[in-house]
Amino acid sequence: MAPKVLLIGWDAADWKVISPLMDAGKMPNLEKFVSQGVMGNLSTLYPVLSPMLWTSIATGKRAYKHGIHGFAEPDPKSGSVRPVTNLGRKCKALWNILHQQGLKSNVVGWWPSHPAEPIDGVMVSNHYQQVVGGLDQPWPMRPGTVHPPHLADPLAEFRVHTGELDPEILLSFVPRAAEIDQGKDRRLSILGTIIAENASIHAAATALMQLEPWDFMGVYYDGIDHFCHGFMKYHPPRLDWVPEEDFELYREVVNAGYQFHDLMLGTLLHLAGEDTTVIIVSDHGFHPDHLRPKELPNEPAGPAEEHRDFGIIAMKGPGLKRDQLIYGASLLDVTPTILSLYGLPLGRDMDGKPLLNAFAAVPEVEYIESWDSLPGDAGMHPPGMQTDPVDETEALKQLVKLGYIEKLDEDRETALANTIKELRYNLARDLFDAKQLVEAARSFEELWNEFPDESRFGVKLLECHLGLSRPKEARVAYERLFREKQRYAAVALEELQKLSQEWKDKNFTDLTEDQQTRIGDLRRKASFNNAVFPFLLALVYMAEQEYDLALVEFTKAEHVQLHNRPSLYLGRAKAYMALGRWREAEACLNEVLAIDPVNPAPRLGLARCHLHSRRPRKALEEALASIGMVFHNPLAHYVCGRALVWLGRKDEAITALQTALAQNPVYPAAHSLLADIYRSREQFDKAAEHRALAKAAEARIAAYLAGEPLPDDVDLKLDLDMHRAASVADLSVLEALPPLGRDIVVVSGLPRSGTSMAMQMLAAGGVSILTDGERVADESNPRGYYELERVKQLVLNPDNTWLDDAQGKAVKIIAPLLDQLPMGHVYRIVFMERPLKEIVASQAAMLKSLGQDGARLSERQLAAAYLKQVDNVRAVLAAHPDRVSVLSIGYHEALHDSLAVATQINRFLGGGLDEAAMAAAVDASLYRQRADSAAA
DSSP: OOOOOEEEETTTHHHHHHHHHHHSOOOHHHHHHHHHHHHEEEOOOOOOOOOHHHHHHSSSSSSHHHOOOEEEEEEETTTTEEEEOTTTSSSSHHHHHHHHHTEEEEESSSOOOOOOOSEEEEETTTTOOOOOOOOTOOOOOTSSEEEEEGGGGHHHHHHOOGSSSSSHEEEEEEEEGOOTTTTEEEEHHHHHHHHHHHHHHHHHHHHHHHHHSSSSEEEEOOOHHHHHHGGGSSSSSSSSSOOOHHHHTTHHHHHHHHHHHHHHHHHHHHOOTTTTTEEESSEEEEESSOOOSOOOOOOTTTTGGGGEEEEEEEESSTTOOEEOOSEEEEGGGHHHHHHHHHTTOEEEEEEEOOOOGGGGSOOEEEESSOOOOOOOSSSSSOOOTTHHHHHHHHHHHHHHHEEEEEOHHHHHHHHHHHHHHHHHHHHHHHHHHHTTTHHHHHHHHHHHHOOTTTTHHHHHHHHHHHHOHHHHHHHHHHHHHHHHHHHHHHHHHHHHHHHHHHHHTSOGGSOOOHHHHHHHHHHHHHOOOOOOOOOHHHHHHHHTTOOOHHHHHHHTTTTOOGGGHHHHHHHHHHHHHHHOOOHHHHHHHHHHHHHOOOOHHHHHHHHHHHHHTTTTHHHHHEEEEEEHOOOOOOHHHHHHHHHHTTTTTTHHHHHHHHHHHOOOOOOOHHHHHHHHHHHHOOOHHHHHHHHHHHHHHHHHHHHHHHHOTTTTTTHOOOOOOOOOOOOOOGGBOOOOOOOOOOOOEEEETTTTSSHHHHHHHHHHHHBBOOOOOOSSOSSSTTTOOOOOGGGGGGTOOOOOOOGGGGGSSSOOOOOOGGGGGGTSSOEEEEEEBHHHHHHHHHHHHHHHHTTTTOOOHHHHHHHHHHHHHHHHHHHHHHHHTTTTEEEEEEEEHHOOHHHHHHHHEEEHHSOOOHHHHHHHTHHHHGOOHHHHHOOO
């Protein structure tokens, strides 16, 4: 029998809050749990944004691999913005892998998991618990919330509405709740919503644990994160900027929230039983102490600044150690560890490792290249549903520019543009965190050029140049950043003064919410941070090896917020180390530890100081402490290796250096040190091998710093035959059909696939054409478009009664709009197919003639988006065989054997057309974007 595993997600849980509560006996279930298992810190990833992180937990992969990049995403069909879904996830999650191995999974509330995937088991999406309307109003669940669908109604009954909460529950969080004027203070209502939603998740999870079979159970609670974002500022001890009255009212909320989770944990553990392996994780922590920031960045997802680098992990179950600490765990390690518990291989494309130090007997770990390439049903959404929302929306925007879809209204377009901007920014930050600095720099530079008033993009570009050892580019970025900040601050100040004069007779509280927000934004833009710019200039001086000048600038940046001072002191320590002033460097590093003891960077810095001061034992101790916090730390493993060589422990040094190289294969210093060790042992073949590898690594680094294309560049990752067409040929009807009658003839295909040519053939053959002539002929289509403006509104306008006028006639509707057709009519679809390379090239030529820029996608990305659109169309058409008939026509065949194609179309439409006239309507001279010339 397969083992049973229960994975519990507590968003933002932190040992800094938990440990005092356990010591006080206020979290007895967790206290007993950790005494019978293992516990440790769980390092997070950047950016610290929950949808990205929980998807990394469930896949073992970073965001640039799994495809989830933020809290919201564009809806490619409506052109509006929606909460993030799982439709953009590009790889299998843990439950898909288990499904493929014949195991049942129940997953409740995972973020994001909407729409629910068709796994073997039960999935309840993250939309399940969200309260809609008042207690006296209907509370329907969104379609796709529960799989299998027959469980939707029974599970809906387990949801808890805020209005159903007993007042005693709120009093356990806010004992003085009766003193609050809820007409002015909405915080109590917010608190009630958090409690109700997490109670709903818990009710569904406990019901499924008892009523549905499972091998794996995954439950996600967002409560701690919400309690902390709303109320951590009031957590003891009181900070001097927190009003005392608010502190006294809400000081107990965070602790009560943790105790609430402990109560729910007790029930889960009871239901799971002793034979189940239980794992509790959080995606990040939350500063509960002096590191709480007073001010947050003026940008979307700015509250993530309150997060701490380390979440929690605790594990208990058969085969695991008892009452032990584990070190160096990352949230990327969760899925590999669970796969190891089931005895399943890991994908080599996963970024994490199994936590073998948690096992009483270390299991043998096996690998496959990738679970994603393993064929067979994995309980995922069908290909037509899975989509990259940014690429799909860029493709949609290209269709708007080409004139095939109606332009979105301005507000919707603004929201869409802002959402795409944030997704691009988050992806670039993930690439930066993954050390994909060349690609990250390219993305940050594109963003900054498009949005020059947003200095955050310039700061990240500067950091990329620093990481790539490009001091000249870093200096240019800094000077531009300083110059543009001054310019935009002056503009904001001028507008602020104008508004202040305009509203001089009003108090700030008299302004509308939008006006107050506008004033706040302008004040932030008009301000000039006198700590940030000296800090950035110091980093530039460091890159230029002007260390004394860097120290001067670091001193000017002293008044940054306390939670930012570790970065300041670490920078200063590096300057001192570069100058050989080791004692002063140590003092700076110890200042960092005094502020934040759980920080791997100062430990590693101290290890380097001790090495240079000939203290190898202390160096080894500090390097191991750094590794204990973050295991994926190649420099720390290398420093360990150097210290061990000094101590004469060469076997252990080899192991440490091999670990460094496993984490960073391009590491010349590690290869060189290994070569020295093997030479000292007279193992000359191995020494020569590592000397050669060191030289190869140096050459590769030089190429990388020169900006040569990365081997996993996004275009190269798309294994796409650009010379094939996006096809629906498998649906094509071959036999003759009865006369047309009232069926609607739809000519479709991707834009520039020959749809206008097909319309011309139908018109010549005697089919009535539905067109308004508003789009006139031009150099791209000199014989006309044969379009109807109303078609462009299929996405945005639900009133499609105009289709009544199309019965018995032909109308042109491009492929991306076909899934919007109302199935109250019967359609015969002539679908034009042309090689993707030619379509993309023809679109580019048409956009150029219109004076328009194309989508912000490469040719391959755009072609991949179109392939997904056609996959989706195929699934929709195949689902309605009684309403839809399809005839696939090749563009090249229509050009080179037009009479044969005319015969096919005539048979498909029931006969009676003039085939010779149809063939004569084809003008082969208009074939301009050929696959061979396009490829050139």
